[in-house]
Amino acid sequence: MLRRLLRKTWVKITLASLITLSVLLLAAYLVFKWLFIPSVPQPEFAKPTSQLEEYVQDLDYLESYADLEKAFEDETRRGAFLRKITALRTQLDAMTPERFEIAVAEAIALSDNGHSNVSPIGISRRVNHFPIRTGPFEDGEFIIQAKQGFEHLLGAEIVAAEGHPMPDITDAFVAMYGGTEDRSRFFSHLYINSPALLYGKGFTASPDGARLSLKLANGETTDVYLAGTLFPEGRRSPFGREVMDYRVPEEDSGDWLHLMTGREPPLYLAEPDEPFLYRYLDDANGAYIKINYNWDVNGRSLQGWLKDVSSDMRERKPGFAVVDLRFNGGGTDATNRFAEELPSLVHNGGTIYVVTSRETFSAGIGAAAQIKKFAGNRVRIVGGPVGDRLRFIANGGELFKLPNSGISAPVWSTIEDYADGCWEWSQCFWFSPFFRREGVGDLEPQVLIRTNFADYADNRDAVMDTILAEVSGT
Numbered sequence: 001m002l003r004r005l006l007r008k009t010w011v012k013i014t015l016a017s018l019i020t021l022s023v024l025l026l027a028a029y030l031v032f033k034w035l036f037i038p039s040v041p042q043p044e045f046a047k048p049t050s051q052l053e054e055y056v057q058d059l060d061y062l063e064s065y066a067d068l069e070k071a072f073e074d075e076t077r078r079g080a081f082l083r084k085i086t087a088l089r090t091q092l093d094a095m096t097p098e099r100f101e102i103a104v105a106e107a108i109a110l111s112d113n114g115h116s117n118v119s120p121i122g123i124s125r126r127v128n129h130f131p132i133r134t135g136p137f138e139d140g141e142f143i144i145q146a147k148q149g150f151e152h153l154l155g156a157e158i159v160a161a162e163g164h165p166m167p168d169i170t171d172a173f174v175a176m177y178g179g180t181e182d183r184s185r186f187f188s189h190l191y192i193n194s195p196a197l198l199y200g201k202g203f204t205a206s207p208d209g210a211r212l213s214l215k216l217a218n219g220e221t222t223d224v225y226l227a228g229t230l231f232p233e234g235r236r237s238p239f240g241r242e243v244m245d246y247r248v249p250e251e252d253s254g255d256w257l258h259l260m261t262g263r264e265p266p267l268y269l270a271e272p273d274e275p276f277l278y279r280y281l282d283d284a285n286g287a288y289i290k291i292n293y294n295w296d297v298n299g300r301s302l303q304g305w306l307k308d309v310s311s312d313m314r315e316r317k318p319g320f321a322v323v324d325l326r327f328n329g330g331g332t333d334a335t336n337r338f339a340e341e342l343p344s345l346v347h348n349g350g351t352i353y354v355v356t357s358r359e360t361f362s363a364g365i366g367a368a369a370q371i372k373k374f375a376g377n378r379v380r381i382v383g384g385p386v387g388d389r390l391r392f393i394a395n396g397g398e399l400f401k402l403p404n405s406g407i408s409a410p411v412w413s414t415i416e417d418y419a420d421g422c423w424e425w426s427q428c429f430w431f432s433p434f435f436r437r438e439g440v441g442d443l444e445p446q447v448l449i450r451t452n453f454a455d456y457a458d459n460r461d462a463v464m465d466t467i468l469a470e471v472s473g474t
Contacts, residue, residue: 043403054404071111098200105176114179114388128228136189138450155217183387195228245272266461290324294331294363306338317347324355330362339370361387369418390419
């Protein structure tokens, strides 16, 4: 019976088609893997007998990063990276762990690609910190959180460290993170909080602590010596939104105090433990949608949540919408369908406001671009510039880790281009929403607003104040 069935023409055609399709899919996968999924070789070194040998082995292995990271296909960047490593080899006799941390970060940052960096979070976990956390405000470096015993420093501005003005220190740390300077300056506040890194950059005499010059909340100026301590294993290190929120850093860390504890925050900082937030602005007949992460968090489906948001908006018919992406550091393209639906959810051709900042990154930028793609000139961007150029290298992200220091950086393999669309089959990520499609040109804010300390301390969100004033015509 099987033989008779196999003799039938339609069966032969079906089998041949399935075999052909399987071969084509396998070939496509192999080509995709060859082009876009680099294999990171494992380091093979004998056990080092000294710290000097550890540094030498790490630098030997670091050189191979240039052959893996797509950003270093640019010969100018590659040459600068290899020259940096050569120069480091001549400085190893005077090297310290702090200086090596900085040097490796600066070398990899020569990729000039926002995704291709030693993680500032990783650096933060390997070095010590002052018993404070600061916020990267437009008008300076202000203390937002402090350990018990240092609460009198809350609200103070750090003016200098060991006599070095804070702007000079910020400038010095910009080279540790490649990509746009605006985002690099944002990460400088993490490095400023570490006496070990201040020492590594030559600003202080010891990695164990430093004398800080402060302008206190009452206007007085004072100098205070603060020692550095390591964060306990497993504890969350300071980063971005975790500094700019209203909670104590850890639920079980009663020894930390926050400048704004006990106060009701504005929407952009509300419910800091929630990855997504939706509020209907009844008084203004508008929808506020905050998306801090472009992926599912703690079992919560972003797409499922956005489906519920869409249903509510479809019923209420808001006259405008605010999509707040200012803390969105990326993830997946889970917001694409919502971006396509959004214009139809806002009644009467109303304005769609997209809020961005230098923390808006990767798929967070993609979410803003998708909204602009589908809503066109109905979109109004408010806030700060996004945290990367619209053409960048991403996807892949396999970890490259130095064998002795443990310093690591991801390896990226494909191009994304939200500005012009990405058209090269062998270079661009095939699953990007802008692969072989027109881009959006730019995401420059029509209304440029950056967060300053006075607004933060007074519980104001200048972005929403501006939007609501514009909507009401005041």
